[in-house]
Amino acid sequence: MKSRDLAAAIVFAGLYAAGVIALPGISFEIIQVRVSDALLPLAIVFGMPAVVGITVGTFIANLFSPFGPVDLLGGTLTNLVATYVGWKMARNFVFRGSWMFVAVFQTLLVTFIVGSYLYVLIGVPPTPVAGVVVPGIVFSWLGVLGGSVISILVIGYPLAKAVSRYLVAEARYVR
Template identity: 40%
Template structure:
């Protein structure tokens, strides 16, 4: 496991702050929480493909954003873990154009469950609610990560400023 440099910690902190800010911005439009989510901050979830140091920043930013969640402690824990697992998985992806898959899958399954459980509890309605909420969360996540996230992955390596942050093997993979 590689050590995080001061630069890595700074990048992680900036991503955490940006994730929380963009989630609040999405919340203004009613898009941050609920069955149909379109959190602009989720576009950042593809960044571990380029910047492994983005992983802790995404997790911390998601914890902060989920403190405002109407689904309470369950969303703070499960929703934030979904982001952490997705970020770790994304950092291990081999192709940039597949970096959207982990956040979509993790959020559809884990956040879909969180919302379904909050709505139905441990009742017979839970599986149907989970499928419904997982599908709607997944569609919103797909829109953000595939469209906005892919745009980030294509543009950031072209900006010279980011070259120092992107590991050599990833700079040309994107």
């Protein structure tokens, strides 16, 4: 890894970890808005430095998680897959809207993996809604989905587009 790429990875790691550690109340619960996940779509633009940095940042941030080794490993691996596969998808699927497709993929991946293990760790009970008993895992997924939509789709996707257009002279990993 070139020194410029290493420096970028370190910046991504620091930004991700700082964002989670600074906002623990909204980063570690069943209903969460992990603002640092807005960095995930930046893997489309920055490639491997973002993948490595966000993965390391997730590991560092999850050292502070109340959910212990499950969140430490589960969250780290989830973000590794979300950033790496997202970067590769963006390189291979070049069509109008492909970046949004990648951001939606990242959102759904985080939702289902993190929502599933948080359901097991927290034990969300089934809840009756309009006469129908909704399984607890659905509430767990919805809690993570809401926050992931905010961080990845509402903040991260436009951030990636803006960085690509205005701050990166040449998006060297995509197109």
